[in-house]
Amino acid sequence: MDLNALFIAIQQILSTHALLMLLLGTGLGIVVGAIPGLTGAMLIALTLPLTFYMTPFNAVVLLVSMYVGAISGGLITATLMRMPGTPAAVMTTFDGYPMARSGRPGRALGLGITASFVGGLIAWVVLLTITQPLSILATRFGPFEYFSLIMMAMVLIASVSEGSLVKGLISGLLGMLISMPGVDPASGMPRLTFDWYVLNGGLQLLPVLIGTFAVSQIIADALDIGKVSQNSRVDSRGVLMSLADLRRHAVNMIRSSFIGTWIGILPGIGASIGSVVAYTAAKNISKTPEEFGKGSEEGIIASEAANNATVGGALIPLIAMGIPGSVIDAILIGALTIHSIQPGPTLFLTNADIVWGIIATCLLANIVMWLMMTSSVRYIAKLIYLPRSYVLPVVIVFCVVGSYALNNTMFDIWVMLGFGVIGFLLERAKIPLGPFVIGFVLAPLGEEKLRSGLMMTAGDITPMFTRPFSLAFTLAAVVLLVWPLYNDWRRRRANA
Amino acid sequence: MLRFRYLLSAMAAAMLIATTGTVQAEWPEKPIKLIVPFKAGGSSDQMGRVVQAGIKESEALPHPVTIVNVGGHYSIGARRVMEAKPDGYNFLLIHLALMGGQGSGALDFGWKDFAPVASVGEFCLMPMVRKDSGIDSLEQLLDQAKDKPDSLIFGANLGAINHMGGLMLQETTPGAKFRFVQIGGGTANYTALTGAQTAVTVLSGAEVTKFTRLPDGSENPDSQIKPLAYTGSERFSGLPDVPTTQELGYDVNFCIKSWFFAPKDTPQEAIDGFAAAIEKATQTDTYQDYLVKNGFANGIVTGEEMLEELQATWDRIEPIARLAAQK
Amino acid sequence: MEQRTIAEIGVCSLIIIICALILWQAAKLPPGSFEPLGSAPVPQATAGIVIGCCLIVMVKAIIKIRRHHSLAHHVRDELIGRSPWNAIYILGGTLAYVALLQLGKLSFGVLTFAFLLLLIMTLNRFRRHSLLPATITAALFGFGIEFLFTRVFVVDLPV
Structure with a gap:
């Protein structure tokens, strides 16, 4: 670790045009992250061509700060409108929205912002200190390790869904099923496409997600347009967490940050899963699990600390080995390559200034994000009282543009609308939407890894129980499945 | 009411513009769309953007080229160009995957359904093994695949280029058989091979340099993997010590180029015009720099010559692609 | 408590139709050649379980309607109210x-x-x-x- 180089990079950012890039990137990231329908990945993909005309250093500063900003901005609309601004903020809607509805939007936002900041910071420290050994460990993760990890996350569906277990199962499995049409991950041939070529690419995550969460919410909100908002007092107290708050939530915050960091490191598993795992871990450990889903402070903190931590985590394999830890990192690698910088195991040797630029930006953007968001939260919280008859149509336009712009196909817009209706209907039947998205994200990965593993062993599944990491995850999955049931049973017995 | 009337007149004006813009004059009279049927940031996207920048830099065209990334499966973007209006403003950038998909039956159309424009930037593959595998040559690798068939784990993206590359190697030695496993693209295979999850894979020359060499070109002692051969007709400039497959006595040539296509029936004027613009772009420093950094070969092939080249590639690839679909 | 029985029955029927379509498509897939599973079983198993779960929910809903109120009551409760x-x-x-x-x-x-x-x-x-x-x-x-x-x-x- 070369602290001197870090200071030089920080100094370079603060004293040149790069500072402008940092502020612009973080600010734009927050705004785009907050708008349902537009995501960080889209912002970065669209900005990519603009960075050709910048120095490579300024380009990475801009792109990395957008990344940090976008992951954080998602919590605003998740909390205020129950529409996750970015996929990573899905879990934040569960507790942020109820808390905001009960008259404490400021508090809900404040918790999310500080948790994001802490998560980003902890992941950054990991990035700074143990990048090398962690990424070597990650290469040892084979298909069976991934599969058992994903199974563990799938089991979490059961704990995430409130209400009926059968309905949670329907939702999660339906999500899995919807993810399956398209090119089979394990054979390269199209399947379940109804011989319709448009389905060769499958249903994309973004339009499905915007549909089920944002559009369905728009339809539901439209039913209430005429009514006057129930809580007309803006209460934005509690924005800054007190020392007592911090102490109370420290364990949760640190645990969630480490979970987020580790999940960020694993290639292909994104920020959304980081926050799912941290959220359910927090719920299972919590003394008041019944509060989760009804405005629990712990829930907001777990979700937001973890999703910001994945940013730093995902940069670890990028810097150490040239392996993208997330979709955004893959775009970042493309940006570096176009600037004639080859990301790879020798990036530190070839372009140390760029690496330190990335690391320094990761720190500074988190600080800028925290300053920007805490200072404006009073005004942001008032957005909840904008007249819905104006907000909803504008959000629809953003959803349409967002669904289109990622892949440039009209089909994605129709998918989004279709899932808006499906999401609305599922909610009417009290089928929870959380498991649906988790199933949709995890199933393709899980199936691919399982079948890759079976290809390696010629059909033998025993390595799942003999490889240490894989065994650990499998056991954890069993424990996570049984623990809530056992707790429930014990409580009922105590009551009887 | 006044505002409403304004709105109406604005709409009418817009409609007028939309309906009268089709008069054919000198090509090009508006921006040209280059569809890249992959997500932003990938190697095809980079190639498209470098050509785009080169065309701008050399002022080869009076209007800019806009790049449209069509995500999902590559067949979606390819089909969109195939069905696009052949007005000279829609082009496609794709590579060998198109033939792979056609040969394996995954696509119901293929390269013959397009008008070829230009092909640039050739790169070839390198079979890779772990340094501690005890395998030191391509011959040893294939012998082991023959002695213990279906035991060497070959990391690939099934049905894609690296899978076909592996099959082509395997077919040189009767009886040899790798066990192909779905891993993914170059980076994923580098990870899996480094982590000893797989035993063999193929990587592009540029990927090998990137992952196994130090900046000064010498070998990176931390690297766990090594190349055995190069599937080009000449040695790879970045790694001149690695022999070609033909030098080793194997009739294998497996190289990938970036192909620019237009919809069938596109006016010849537009095809020639765009090909000339691409050629000018390849002469810029931006493009040349990119070639060197990524280990692509220089040169551009157009017109009849490209058609012959495509036919020769198809003859080689079709049987392999069919094999890839079966196993 | 708010009743959702009509919605439950309707939505579950819709889901069952989706699952049936997928089962129909999956039946056409060839068996796997690279590993024992192949393309079809994972979607088939998933669709099967979903159909099972939907049937459970529907049966529960029907029992509820039978036991407590008349169908008309449920229709009034769920469908009439807020202006759509x-x-x-x-x-x-x-x-x-x-x-x-x-x-x-x-x-x-x-x-x-x-x-x-x-x-x-x-x-x-x-x-x-x-x-x-x-x-x-x-x-x-x-x-x-x-x-x-x-x-x-x-x-x-x-x-």
Whole structure:
């Protein structure tokens, strides 16, 4: 670790045009992250061509700060409108929205912002200190390790869904099923496409997600347009967490940050899963699990600390080995390559200034994000009282543009609308939407890894129980499945 | 009411513009769309953007080229160009995957359904093994695949280029058989091979340099993997010590180029015009720099010559692609 | 407590139809050649379980209807109440908007402006005092987004 180089990079950012890039990137990231329908990945993909005309250093500063900003901005609309601004903020809607509805939007936002900041910071420290050994460990993760990890996350569906277990199962499995049409991950041939070529690419995550969460919410909100908002007092107290708050939530915050960091490191598993795992871990450990889903402070903190931590985590394999830890990192690698910088195991040797630029930006953007968001939260919280008859149509336009712009196909817009209706209907039947998205994200990965593993062993599944990491995850999955049931049973017995 | 009337007149004006813009004059009279049927940031996207920048830099065209990334499966973007209006403003950038998909039956159309424009930037593959595998040559690798068939784990993206590359190697030695496993693209295979999850894979020359060499070109002692051969007709400039497959006595040539296509029936004027613009772009420093950094070969092939080249590639690839679909 | 039995039965039937379609498609898939599973079993098993779960929910709902109230009571409880008109305007307006985008006869900016203006006015029941803010909002977002994407980011919008 070369602290001197870090200071030089920080100094370079603060004293040149790069500072402008940092502020612009973080600010734009927050705004785009907050708008349902537009995501960080889209912002970065669209900005990519603009960075050709910048120095490579300024380009990475801009792109990395957008990344940090976008992951954080998602919590605003998740909390205020129950529409996750970015996929990573899905879990934040569960507790942020109820808390905001009960008259404490400021508090809900404040918790999310500080948790994001802490998560980003902890992941950054990991990035700074143990990048090398962690990424070597990650290469040892084979298909069976991934599969058992994903199974563990799938089991979490059961704990995430409130209400009926059968309905949670329907939702999660339906999500899995919807993810399956398209090119089979394990054979390269199209399947379940109804011989319709448009389905060769499958249903994309973004339009499905915007549909089920944002559009369905728009339809539901439209039913209430005429009514006057129930809580007309803006209460934005509690924005800054007190020392007592911090102490109370420290364990949760640190645990969630480490979970987020580790999940960020694993290639292909994104920020959304980081926050799912941290959220359910927090719920299972919590003394008041019944509060989760009804405005629990712990829930907001777990979700937001973890999703910001994945940013730093995902940069670890990028810097150490040239392996993208997330979709955004893959775009970042493309940006570096176009600037004639080859990301790879020798990036530190070839372009140390760029690496330190990335690391320094990761720190500074988190600080800028925290300053920007805490200072404006009073005004942001008032957005909840904008007249819905104006907000909803504008959000629809953003959803349409967002669904289109990622892949440039009209089909994605129709998918989004279709899932808006499906999401609305599922909610009417009290089928929870959380498991649906988790199933949709995890199933393709899980199936691919399982079948890759079976290809390696010629059909033998025993390595799942003999490889240490894989065994650990499998056991954890069993424990996570049984623990809530056992707790429930014990409580009922105590009551009887 | 006044505002409403304004709105109406604005709409009418817009409609007028939309309906009268089709008069054919000198090509090009508006921006040209280059569809890249992959997500932003990938190697095809980079190639498209470098050509785009080169065309701008050399002022080869009076209007800019806009790049449209069509995500999902590559067949979606390819089909969109195939069905696009052949007005000279829609082009496609794709590579060998198109033939792979056609040969394996995954696509119901293929390269013959397009008008070829230009092909640039050739790169070839390198079979890779772990340094501690005890395998030191391509011959040893294939012998082991023959002695213990279906035991060497070959990391690939099934049905894609690296899978076909592996099959082509395997077919040189009767009886040899790798066990192909779905891993993914170059980076994923580098990870899996480094982590000893797989035993063999193929990587592009540029990927090998990137992952196994130090900046000064010498070998990176931390690297766990090594190349055995190069599937080009000449040695790879970045790694001149690695022999070609033909030098080793194997009739294998497996190289990938970036192909620019237009919809069938596109006016010849537009095809020639765009090909000339691409050629000018390849002469810029931006493009040349990119070639060197990524280990692509220089040169551009157009017109009849490209058609012959495509036919020769198809003859080689079709049987392999069919094999890839079966196993 | 709010009753959802009619919704449950309706939605579960819909899900069962989706599952049946997928089962029908999966039946056509060849067996796996690289590993024992192949493409078909995972979707088939998933669809099977979902159908099972849906049947459970439907049976429970039917029992509930039989036991407690008459069907008419449930219909009244669930379907009548809030006025659905705003949701219908939004959904219908959006469908028309996207369909017109797909046709590609009008530019994105003009269409979006018209869509926003008409929808906002409809949701405000064409009240006079909302005309000015509605026009400003529509112009700002309609033409603003068009400018941002086509001029700054140089990408195509659905034209």
